[in-house]
Amino acid sequence: MADLTTTTTPGPDTPTPSSGGGNRRGRRSGAPAKLLPGVSRQKRLQAINGAKPPNPVVRGVKGIVLFLCCAVVIIPFLAVISTSLADQAQISAAGGYVLWPDNPSFYAYEAIFRGGVVTRATLVSIGITLVGSGLSVTVVALLAYSLSRPGTWGHKPILLLVLFTMLFNAGMIPNYLLIRQLGLIDSYWALILPTLTSAFQIIIMRAFFLETPKEIVEAARIDGASELRILVSIMLPLSKAAIAVIALFNAVTYWNAFFNAVLYINSTEKWPLQLVLRTYVVDNTAIGVDLPGDVVPPQQSLQMAILVVSLVPICLVYPFLQKHFAKGVVIGAVKG
Amino acid sequence: MMMQRDMGRRRFLQLGSGIGLSAVVGTGLVACGGDSGSDDAGSATGGPGGNGQTPDGGGRVVLPTYQRFDGIEPDLPGDEHGVPDAYFSYPRPANPSTDGPPGSGGVVRAMFGITTTVPPAMGRNAHWQGLNERLGVELQLNMMPMSDYPTTFQSSIAGGDLPDLVQVAPTTPRLPDMLEATFTDLTEYLSGDAVLEYPNLANLHPYAWEHCIYNNGIYAVPMLNLRAPNNMHVRQDIVDAKALNGDPADAEEFFELCQGLTDDRANTYALAQPTAILNNFITRMFEAPVGWSADGGAFVNAWETEEFKAALEYTARLWEAGIFHPDSFAGANHSQLFRSGGVAMMAEGGLHYRSVLADEVPGLDLTFMAPPLADGGGYAPVVHGTGVYRLTAIKQGLDEDRTRELLRILNWLAAPFGTEEYLYLNFGVEDEHHTWDDNQGVPDPTDKLGTERTPVDLVVRPPVPVFDPAYPQVAERFYHHQKQVVPNGISNPTAGLYSETEDRSGQAFNAPVSDAINEIIQGRRPITDWDQVIDTWRNSGGDDARGEYEVAFEERVNS
Numbered sequence: 001m002a003d004l005t006t007t008t009t010p011g012p013d014t015p016t017p018s019s020g021g022g023n024r025r026g027r028r029s030g031a032p033a034k035l036l037p038g039v040s041r042q043k044r045l046q047a048i049n050g051a052k053p054p055n056p057v058v059r060g061v062k063g064i065v066l067f068l069c070c071a072v073v074i075i076p077f078l079a080v081i082s083t084s085l086a087d088q089a090q091i092s093a094a095g096g097y098v099l100w101p102d103n104p105s106f107y108a109y110e111a112i113f114r115g116g117v118v119t120r121a122t123l124v125s126i127g128i129t130l131v132g133s134g135l136s137v138t139v140v141a142l143l144a145y146s147l148s149r150p151g152t153w154g155h156k157p158i159l160l161l162v163l164f165t166m167l168f169n170a171g172m173i174p175n176y177l178l179i180r181q182l183g184l185i186d187s188y189w190a191l192i193l194p195t196l197t198s199a200f201q202i203i204i205m206r207a208f209f210l211e212t213p214k215e216i217v218e219a220a221r222i223d224g225a226s227e228l229r230i231l232v233s234i235m236l237p238l239s240k241a242a243i244a245v246i247a248l249f250n251a252v253t254y255w256n257a258f259f260n261a262v263l264y265i266n267s268t269e270k271w272p273l274q275l276v277l278r279t280y281v282v283d284n285t286a287i288g289v290d291l292p293g294d295v296v297p298p299q300q301s302l303q304m305a306i307l308v309v310s311l312v313p314i315c316l317v318y319p320f321l322q323k324h325f326a327k328g329v330v331i332g333a334v335k336g
Numbered sequence: 337m338m339m340q341r342d343m344g345r346r347r348f349l350q351l352g353s354g355i356g357l358s359a360v361v362g363t364g365l366v367a368c369g370g371d372s373g374s375d376d377a378g379s380a381t382g383g384p385g386g387n388g389q390t391p392d393g394g395g396r397v398v399l400p401t402y403q404r405f406d407g408i409e410p411d412l413p414g415d416e417h418g419v420p421d422a423y424f425s426y427p428r429p430a431n432p433s434t435d436g437p438p439g440s441g442g443v444v445r446a447m448f449g450i451t452t453t454v455p456p457a458m459g460r461n462a463h464w465q466g467l468n469e470r471l472g473v474e475l476q477l478n479m480m481p482m483s484d485y486p487t488t489f490q491s492s493i494a495g496g497d498l499p500d501l502v503q504v505a506p507t508t509p510r511l512p513d514m515l516e517a518t519f520t521d522l523t524e525y526l527s528g529d530a531v532l533e534y535p536n537l538a539n540l541h542p543y544a545w546e547h548c549i550y551n552n553g554i555y556a557v558p559m560l561n562l563r564a565p566n567n568m569h570v571r572q573d574i575v576d577a578k579a580l581n582g583d584p585a586d587a588e589e590f591f592e593l594c595q596g597l598t599d600d601r602a603n604t605y606a607l608a609q610p611t612a613i614l615n616n617f618i619t620r621m622f623e624a625p626v627g628w629s630a631d632g633g634a635f636v637n638a639w640e641t642e643e644f645k646a647a648l649e650y651t652a653r654l655w656e657a658g659i660f661h662p663d664s665f666a667g668a669n670h671s672q673l674f675r676s677g678g679v680a681m682m683a684e685g686g687l688h689y690r691s692v693l694a695d696e697v698p699g700l701d702l703t704f705m706a707p708p709l710a711d712g713g714g715y716a717p718v719v720h721g722t723g724v725y726r727l728t729a730i731k732q733g734l735d736e737d738r739t740r741e742l743l744r745i746l747n748w749l750a751a752p753f754g755t756e757e758y759l760y761l762n763f764g765v766e767d768e769h770h771t772w773d774d775n776q777g778v779p780d781p782t783d784k785l786g787t788e789r790t791p792v793d794l795v796v797r798p799p800v801p802v803f804d805p806a807y808p809q810v811a812e813r814f815y816h817h818q819k820q821v822v823p824n825g826i827s828n829p830t831a832g833l834y835s836e837t838e839d840r841s842g843q844a845f846n847a848p849v850s851d852a853i854n855e856i857i858q859g860r861r862p863i864t865d866w867d868q869v870i871d872t873w874r875n876s877g878g879d880d881a882r883g884e885y886e887v888a889f890e891e892r893v894n895s
Binding site for chain 2: 088091092096111114116172177185258263269275276278279280282299300
């Protein structure tokens, strides 16, 4: 877009010396007549964009539709954040969610961070996510690369074995027994290892490696590079998009995982954040538990505060990776 | 019909408190009349064994002797039927109910689901550390959110490495076999007068112990819950503002009250939970059985009765009059609506009112309503639940000393309201977890308590007291409501009886009936279809379940 506008407003035709790059907009609207005399504004826009600009009504409707779409996405977030800051009287009067807190306070955040449970669980989750997705990418890349090279030992059977795991799942109890036999009960590794690889990711990665022109690899080999060197110096730099996808897939999975912790973790200090979050947000009455006595469920503001806490890290990472995310998924799927 | 299914699956050995049943087991009642302090349920199932600890061949196991804790006088006394004690202040100084730490210095592991947020780990939790000190053992607690606990439970049972104390849900499938195969038979330690060695366990109601007996052995210690599992909560402020009669005398007056509370232009309604209201309130008004009736050993399902049909028709009338919130079947959050005034009444369990009060609802004036008989002339008998929230069992393979140590620890944890132990468990240490409010004579919790309190009351708990120092007026109302409804209640006679059909495929053949109920309430299906629905139910499994219950019932009466 920017390139287009500069080329269609050539320098010699705009002699005003005072105009710098900063107010190009003002210049365009201020001196149109000199630019293409006798041509209507609409025509000019068409010349720039290559298509006729829609009339104001259509553009207005588009604006409203887009605004509504944005609102649908943004309002729930706003409600969650506002409710976490609001006081209980306002929440009760509003029926559960408020859109704008009257007397904002950070009481709910103080309350959930008191005692250190949430802080500790956040650190656990961050650790699991970093170590888990790091290891996961390593393992997936190594396996996918060896399966992508023609003529590796046991190529076909191993590939079939990997594909086979897509069809079946061992189930909860056998998995538990396996982890127990491995002595991993109540260990952080029990949260990392069971989801370390997935056949789906290996296939995406392998398809990506297969796409890389043979000639590059052959050239590297002629230069005396070993297989590992080829992978590290040639293949990986060429597959950044796919790696970002795998890393993000795994990071999101590890961040959101709580079920493995339910099965394998006994000590509460090893809980990941999502399991702590469940103690706040799962409504026990909804699952048919008739609560006895002294149990008062956490207030709505606390529930929303811990939701915000669990959302923030992913929200911080996502914008930087999402373009790879979208691109990478398509690459692996379509070209594979 | 969630309620109905739940009741069906709860196999506890409940006998005497069903109205029609007292006559059937009358002989047992007479034979056991001398049992001190037992209520009718307890003595009825005590069998002819009298006070002996274990029956000599054939007879039923004897319930633990009920001995009410009398260390403190309640401000408003409860009773053996399950009316809770009410207190307006806490004794000071509180006296201990046990002498010294019950443990002998080792480690005790426990596994249980929690309904609160998780406390900090032992290393950074003064309340937990203090608990270890007082118990004389190191408690290693494996806590899970209650919604995930069944998963943990299943996998631990499958893996076979259980901790010493395990929380068990009374709804666990094939519970009797599982208990017998996995956990210790506590009969010799707890049956009859043996329990008196653990006075705080002897203070647990006999109706609760009934649910710990399977395959003729005591396999668990109960965690007490309120006897009436459901109460109608009313926003009296809204009722008063509209100048309505909040104590309807019959079905018509209840209808008028609901109509008066409904104003769809203001988006306020009387009710929001059609099925819960039907099962816990309207079927009461019309005196339908709870789940089943077992008159003389002939089982009739509530659904087959004219009373239930009348209740269903009445509920459909309420729906047609627009009295239910329009989103009732689409997941309306009745508890939030109740707080915001969107609905004026809700049916909720236990001490749910505490969470409503804790939310500082502006203008709230909370009362409770007993169901009137449909034709007037008094209040209807309410549903009696099991009175048990969860069970705690002890793993197999421990020697006698260890088992006794664990029971002593459970005894310590079951210390009732008014004792030093209860004060510590629920309010921690003075000046650290609570300050003393001299005006009211109650502990005033600090933030630290809320964070650190270790929820071991989900391992074992004493009878639930009514104690709401911040809202004494509501507490008193709740007490009087309990006193009004609890002695007059009926329970499901299939409780404690096993039907293989119901256990295996009950959900499948009951589901069409539940769907039909929802459709009839909403007017999508005429009430005239009901007989057809029930015929299908009978043929698809209902009759089989009935037969199995009747056989099981006969066996129990004759044993």
